[in-house]
Amino acid sequence: MPSAKNEITLERISERELVVTRTFNAPPRIVFDAWTRPELVSRWWVPQSRGVVMVSCEADLRAGGSYRYVFKHDEHGTMAFSGKYREVTPHSRLVHTEMFEPTAQGAEEAGAAVVTVTFEERPSGKTHLVSHSLFPSKEVLDTVIATGMEGGMRESMDQLDELVAALR
Amino acid sequence: MIETLAALAEPNRLRILELLRTGSRPVNDIGERLRLRQPQVSKHLRVLKDAGLVDVVPVAQQRVYQLRAQPLRQLHAWLERYRALWDERFAQLDELLEELKAKDEIPEKNHVHKKRRK
Numbered sequence: 001m002p003s004a005k006n007e008i009t010l011e012r013i014s015e016r017e018l019v020v021t022r023t024f025n026a027p028p029r030i031v032f033d034a035w036t037r038p039e040l041v042s043r044w045w046v047p048q049s050r051g052v053v054m055v056s057c058e059a060d061l062r063a064g065g066s067y068r069y070v071f072k073h074d075e076h077g078t079m080a081f082s083g084k085y086r087e088v089t090p091h092s093r094l095v096h097t098e099m100f101e102p103t104a105q106g107a108e109e110a111g112a113a114v115v116t117v118t119f120e121e122r123p124s125g126k127t128h129l130v131s132h133s134l135f136p137s138k139e140v141l142d143t144v145i146a147t148g149m150e151g152g153m154r155e156s157m158d159q160l161d162e163l164v165a166a167l168r
Numbered sequence: 169m170i171e172t173l174a175a176l177a178e179p180n181r182l183r184i185l186e187l188l189r190t191g192s193r194p195v196n197d198i199g200e201r202l203r204l205r206q207p208q209v210s211k212h213l214r215v216l217k218d219a220g221l222v223d224v225v226p227v228a229q230q231r232v233y234q235l236r237a238q239p240l241r242q243l244h245a246w247l248e249r250y251r252a253l254w255d256e257r258f259a260q261l262d263e264l265l266e267e268l269k270a271k272d273e274i275p276e277k278n279h280v281h282k283k284r285r286k
Binding site for chain 2: 040
């Protein structure tokens with residue numbers, strides 16, 4: 001077991017941008033594989049405690065290739081994330097579009113975000129991962145946050161933690 | 169939700185809420201304690217009121233502002249849920265990485281040079 005917990009940061013850095021960071025106790029080569037290979041993605045991507053199961057997970061990992069992750073929620077039914085890879089640099093950088101399909105019946109390109117994921121090597125065989133999402137408009141990101149699929153503001157959360165602790 | 173977040177995204181408005189946590193206060197009192205000019209305080213209070221974060225209660229000749237905790241509680245619950253989602257997802261990834269690392273180390277221990285995917 002790792003002694004120190006690797007903290008996640010979630011921040012909306014502008015009206016259209018969202019950044020998630022996290023350090024992992026494995027080298028970039030392994031983290032990159034776990035992040036991209038469908039048979040591995042399907043093992044961690046859905047939060048198991050919330051009644052969500054992965055229905056299918058497909059990815060053609062090359063520039064111009066497509067991916068589609070389909071999952072099913074107890075209450076909300078079948079949904080999917082899909083998109084196309086724009087850049088695939090093994091073990092260091094990944095750029096892809098990302099669309100959320102609330103009904104798994106297809107989505108409009110206009111709502112696609114561009115996601116850039118970097119895998120930086122850190123000492124002791126660790127990887128610092130940065131996932132940067134650029135949304136087509138402020139409204140799309142607002143909606144995404146409001147529906148709880150993406151989003152979060154670490155600073156606001158920390159401030160809220162204090163504020164709400166005192167309200168209890 | 170977005171309205172609540174937007175209302176909170178300003179340090180002075182957050183300070184006003186922190187202050188109101190300790191009790192309801194009139195505008196001039198808020199301004200004095202936070203060293204803000206009254207028009208500025210009024211402007212912030214209007215945003216907070218529109219977001220449902222404060223209520224105005226007339227007391228004698230004064231308008232007293234009080235904190236409404238409900239939107240904050242809702243927002244907090246949502247943000248916590250969201251952070252927990254990523255936490256859980258990444259905890260699952262951590263487990264998988266440990267497994268992959270263990271597999272990865274076997275050939276090296278046996279001094280076998282395994283050709284790696286490039």
